[in-house]
Amino acid sequence: MASKLRLAIVGAGLIGKRHIQHVLAEPETALAAIVDPSDAARALADELGVRWFAQLTDMTANDAPDGVIIATPNQLHMAHGLEAISAGLPALIEKPVADDIESAERLVQAGEAAHVPILIGHHRRHNPLLRRAKEIIDSGQLGRVSVIHAMFWLFKPDDYFNVAWRTQPGAGPVFLNLIHDIDNLRFLFGDIIAVQARESHKIRGYEVEDTSVILLEFASGTLATVSVCDTVVAPWSWEMTSGENPAYPHEKQPSIFVGGTHASLTLPGLELWRNADLRSWEKPFEKSRIPIAPADPLAIQISHFCQVIRGTEQPLCSAREGLETLRVIEAVKRAAASGQQIRLNPNSTVQRDRP
Ligand SMILES: NC(=O)c1ccc[n+]([C@@H]2O[C@H](COP(=O)([O-])OP(=O)(O)OC[C@H]3O[C@@H](n4cnc5c(N)ncnc54)[C@H](O)[C@@H]3O)[C@@H](O)[C@H]2O)c1
Structure with a gap:
């Protein structure tokens, strides 16, 4: 069996803690570090016996893992995503891909230009x-x-x-x-x-x-x-x-x-x-x-992220897919505010890469 992949959690709040449980439970992964400036996150890292960093740059400069799970507030997704990309780290970024369309487009383009895979946490898929x-x-x-x-x-x-x-x-x-x-x-x-x-x-x-x-x-x-x-x-x-x-x-x-x-x-x-x-x-x-056999999609998502890191699978929900979903949400808000129909032109900026 291939060696375990070392994953770091960036943002150990509500959903970050659930990702930590799944990383610990997944046979293919080991928890490398927790990145989160809060005292609670530092205490959790101590309890789990893993390294703790206040900021993502502290970790990438120090001890790069095989991949990062970014579960910080929406407004930080772009900055953390760009940091991961520039360090060459595959990232699972929680939904929404970013807090606005412009930031999401930046993230898509940076990831594609650097060939760093990004998986967006639309875990229901x-x-x-x-x-x-x-x-x-x-x-x-x-x-x-x-x-x-x-x-x-x-x-x-x-x-x-x-x-x-x-x-x-x-x-x-x-x-x-x-x-x-x-x-x-x-x-x-x-x-x-x-x-x-x-x-x-x-x-x-x-x-x-x-x-x-x-x-x-x-x-x-x-x-x-x-x-x-x-x-x-x-x-x-x-x-x-x-x-x-x-x-x-x-x-x-x-x-x-x-x-x-x-x-x-x-x-x-x-x-x-x-x-x-x-x-x-x-x-x-x-x-x-x-009939179907029920299974926890967050657990399956971590296992899929491992295959994405190993290069054996393409992200089921790429940053581009996350962007297209965000465009619809933004259109819903604009349509309600204006009373007008909003027409969407998927992938107006870049070519599509359907999984
Ligand atoms: N997939 C899902 O079903 C699902 C469910 C809940 C939340 N989310 C998404 O997950 C993200 C986090 O949501 P949450 O409810 O867990 O929020 P939260 O507020 O509980 O947790 C966010 C964590 O990020 C930490 N943080 C803040 N600044 C940081 C920084 N610079 N570096 C590292 N860590 C930092 C905070 O200390 C906090 O622990 C959001 O984007 C949200 O939309 C997804």
Whole structure:
């Protein structure tokens, strides 16, 4: 077996600590260091017996690992990503790729120019159920997909908003949560070329939206409606329905509906609905549930990152893919602010490298 890959965690906060657990559990990896200026991170490094650095430059100048996992606040992703690239270190950067389009484009171009692979932490792409859904859709079993509806409906407790930045533009459910759903949809159905949206903040009254309703047009011609609301008591979101994160209750409900000319599919449950033989609204349905073995997508993502570092796999979600997902999110906000349809031109700046 090849020697273990030494990975460093940059930013040992909420998600960084989960990455640390996965790096420790993954047979192919060893935890090389924790980079995070906080006292808590320093204490954690001591507890785990690994090196601690306050800043990424301190580590790269000292003891370069085989790869870094960047889980710092969004505003630092570009700077940390560029540092990793200039040190030649493959990086797994948490989503969003950066906090704005310009920074994300800089990161994409720097990584590609230096041939340093960047994997973006849209970890749901690694979930076996999403992979299986993609196989079903790509196999043509559904016929032509004409319509999609996706829901992100849940209730964030009032004290979640005690942290000031969470009430301000850029920190609402569109930027924080919908980005995952949009990445799911892009992974399954390809490029989005037009966006319309309305949003409201009527319930909570903060500057940031609590509700957004969105129309999407895909390059394939498929149309989708997506509704987002973090102020309703409801189970219909990937968070509550996928069982992916043990922090949330697992309700076996659909949160994405995919309508095809020959069959329809719900996610995450992978229920397939079709007519037994002739398609007709008068015929009974044949309903089946496609079985999958559940697995933790964060663990699979670390294992995939190892293959990316070894050069045996291309990033499943490259920095460019992260950029294209971010463009859609930015378009949702612009469409809601202007009342206009926003047309997107994927890869207007650079050529596409689909995995
Ligand atoms: N994939 C997911 O489902 C998921 C879930 C949560 C968060 N995230 C993303 O992960 C990132 C971190 O989010 P979080 O909720 O863990 O935040 P957090 O605030 O809990 O953690 C951020 C950590 O970064 C550290 N930090 C700050 N400046 C630093 C610097 N210069 N160098 C090194 N470390 C520094 C902080 O001390 C803190 O420990 C965000 O980009 C967020 O969008 C992704």
